[in-house]
Amino acid sequence: MPSYKAPLRDMHFLLNEVLDYPGHYQKLANGADATPDMVEAILEGAAQICEEVIAPLDQSGDEEGCHFEKGEVRTPKGFKEAYRQFVDGGWQGLSFPQEYGGQGLPMSVSLLKTEMVGTACWAFSMYPGLSLGCINTLLEYGSEQQKNHYLPHLVSGEWSGTMCLTEAQCGTDLSQVKTKAEPQSDGTYKITGTKIFISAGEHDLTDNIVHIVLARLPDAPKGTRGISLFLVPKVLLDDDGQLAERNSVNCGSIEHKMGIRASATAVLNFDEATGYLIAEPNQGLTAMFTFMNTARIGTAIQGVSHAERAYQGALPYAYERRSMRALSGTKEPEHDADAIIYHSNVRRMLLTQKAIAEGGRAMIYGASMLADFVFNATLTGDEEGAKKYDDKLGFYTPILKGFLTELGIEAASHGMQVFGGHGYIKEHGMEQIARDARIATMYEGTTGVQALDLLGRKVLMQTKGKAVRDYSKDLFAFTKRNFFADSTVGSIARTLGRRASQWNWLTTRIMLRAKDEPEAAGSASYDFLMYSGYLIMAYYWALQAETAAEKLKNGDGKESDEFYRGKLQTAEFYYERLLPRADAHKRCALAPTSSVQQMENETFALR
């Protein structure tokens, strides 16, 4: 497995030069502490623990996997110590309120760290990562006592949390949840049922695990409107909030998975476990959806993480491995063959990885700013602003999650491919990256689910296309201000404008069809999502190119200029070699609904 080096220079470029995070933080009620110095210290500190402590566990963790015995899970060697350092460093609480021991920084600061931890070792990152949803749920819906008892331990990372949604018969369709909650005379509930696929559902990193569980009250209506939310700790607390007896929730087994093998995916049996209602009865799903957007950013980061990791793995190999001569003539006469980085097809794969990792990172940073704005508006009681930003984020996150995880898998696959047959061998670690990356399009809502949420709900149902029109404004503004710019940036601006018009036209076409054909949205959804993703990534590459061109105008040092030139060249690559895929998605999105709907179910099996 290649070592991990945090791409700090790229991060600085995006944060300080392209997106003006320092200015952004000044606008936030909770942004005062996020000074450039503070953010820099956090980046460097996170880079250090990720590079030195967490990344070295990635390959050994995969090899060893988690151990399950008699209801207990042992994480791979080194995980406990690394997690201890993570907790001691205060990394879990960066963006949580100071009253519960956090540092109260804007959400985006925490997401910067999430990317680094996830790239160093995605399986490790799942343990603290799953706590976030639990903490957010308690912050929003917990009682005062619950907050005071649980949050300090969760925010410190001393305890961890989970989200227990999935059951054997349902994942996406939570209306089918069967787990029962029976009210007790003391105001608590007895929770009974089996949850599967619970990430970090059982492990040896913390003394307690706080489960947030979806279950049904006895009189609950059928379907999604009959689901409530419960807090079910692994170890119950006494009245003072101290750990008391073990609750009757037990780990039945852990899954054997293709990848992220160091992350324990538990089957949890709740056997009249004591639970506490949070939020209103039957409002569980609505409450869950409150955090959907930030949770999706978290998963979208996996696309960037695995693209980054695979690029960092493939690049040194491309420098070192020698095979054949370059088509344009001998490059390294002192060797029997030229390094494969000279070959166009290898460069194509490396540039694809680079464009995905850096373009995806920019997209994440853009979304994180929106998440900051949402929280800020809530904090300052600006309801209108909160809704405005949340709507924009709600439109953006299914694209982010769906598109970036698909591209993360592609980038990971290129990492193997650059290695040729050696990419298939475990010791080089490239195949692990591909295995680890593969889950990302399936959990936390498959790509298909994201696509339907985007096109069916956010675009057609909720906004009748306005979401696309609104988002396009940023793109058209870019086109306008750079239409006549020199060479690369001008050309990019004109392409971006054309594509943005096409996006709106495409949306209208689908909308018109959807009036008569109920399956039109389903048929077009995947391709519409991918089209949108390619376009938004194009926008973030445009922004990077714009900044780089500006910096080059005042170029002062050779190496620094070379970095900016690399940005411009990667942007060009993106526009010339990746963005054209939007053409295919456009045509597929416009294909007749019959293309997927006309075949009889039975006919699929006639062969």
Add this chain to the structure above:
Amino acid sequence: MPSYKAPLRDMHFLLNEVLDYPGHYQKLANGADATPDMVEAILEGAAQICEEVIAPLDQSGDEEGCHFEKGEVRTPKGFKEAYRQFVDGGWQGLSFPQEYGGQGLPMSVSLLKTEMVGTACWAFSMYPGLSLGCINTLLEYGSEQQKNHYLPHLVSGEWSGTMCLTEAQCGTDLSQVKTKAEPQSDGTYKITGTKIFISAGEHDLTDNIVHIVLARLPDAPKGTRGISLFLVPKVLLDDDGQLAERNSVNCGSIEHKMGIRASATAVLNFDEATGYLIAEPNQGLTAMFTFMNTARIGTAIQGVSHAERAYQGALPYAYERRSMRALSGTKEPEHDADAIIYHSNVRRMLLTQKAIAEGGRAMIYGASMLADFVFNATLTGDEEGAKKYDDKLGFYTPILKGFLTELGIEAASHGMQVFGGHGYIKEHGMEQIARDARIATMYEGTTGVQALDLLGRKVLMQTKGKAVRDYSKDLFAFTKRNFFADSTVGSIARTLGRRASQWNWLTTRIMLRAKDEPEAAGSASYDFLMYSGYLIMAYYWALQAETAAEKLKNGDGKESDEFYRGKLQTAEFYYERLLPRADAHKRCALAPTSSVQQMENETFALR
């Protein structure tokens, strides 16, 4: 792991109704025995051993993997017995000469079996599969004594064979081969060196393993013109051809791989092992290339196999798993939710798998007919014909291998995706299919190597575009005869004609650019290969649609009609939802060479 069912109906459709194999066999000097009855018996027999004996080993073989101890390899439980049945059934010798114990049938008959064995368990299929290259080499270049001593055992499958090309420092670039061959006074050679990635290089299925080894004679010129071919048996033979003492070739270890874990990939140490020169000195690579085309068809089959296997796995799940209601309204009111096969996005994935598996199969069958013609022309001394067909096949096989293995990986990935999170769990077997499929674009020449061979060598260098013009004739002929046909077939014919023109135009554009820019071919090669693949698959779907429409005209039975209707609908799906990807490949193939070439090597690392 889902069970395997040979898709005999689809095979019959292609062989008897679309491609007229019965008529084809009548044209071949060695085709007389390949009567419809005989072919049918072979298909049914192969289906039986594949479904009942080989397929059940697929998952257990992956789980157990191969065992390595003290130079010996033990294959997983059940492999030995299954291989014995394979040998006893005479499956290895179908298409080898009767004088060595084979059945002397055309090559294509053997390839029909190869697909079934490979789909049942690709890892298993590698053991008999690797023998084929060895047998072909001996048939063409072996001395009379070598043929008599080795071939009967190899053709029966009693012994197996390997191809030992790759070394640690080189795979693609065999000019770097270092293994030495020192001539001895008795006419033999002492072979010394280490070969890696030797599939079936060591195992417990046979009493002997016959290695074909690339090595250098002491006075050999540098590079590819200094490589010779040697026969190096694991166990030496005495003068009567009986097994005698062990040769000094030893297995140093086996690789731990992402997939095909039941296939032993050996490091072989040759330590002054006794070898016998085959073919002329320094002509080793030329000799190897003789079988390149048929070897590539064999690997291309992997794309079809894994698409087929993943489709067979995903379809039952799509029938059974229920989630949400269909957008167009409740389909299964008796259940809490509708089967996921009703959802457009699931149908899109299933149809993609079906289109790839059946379209790829048709492409393979088309190539197999060419392979038959090549052999037939050689057999009848028709040198001109042999060259004509071999050239056509040489143009076709890099497309077949590159394109079908890329699409096989995609289809396997859809298989997981249909399962959602369950696709990631080992017990369902879907992730294994994806892991097994992943090697296919890397071994036997990566996709990049196939792409350069296609565009750089076959199209630009050797034929100046004529290969594309020649191949297009079949496509234009289809367009001509169906231009005014009803609905689906007519529409397909017109699209195919437009695309074929575009293919020629694209070729010309690249050719013109390649005159001035040596890297132009490299830059465009991958996308040109993919474009060509989508187009040729479109042709084979056109042929299937043409036949299906014809059959439906005289429709006689409901179920049979439904099969043909399914073919037409899948063809429509292909033209509406997969072929449009060619647009993106066209634009990328035409992107400036600078898009991949302009970045300085060092700039890739600036981040």
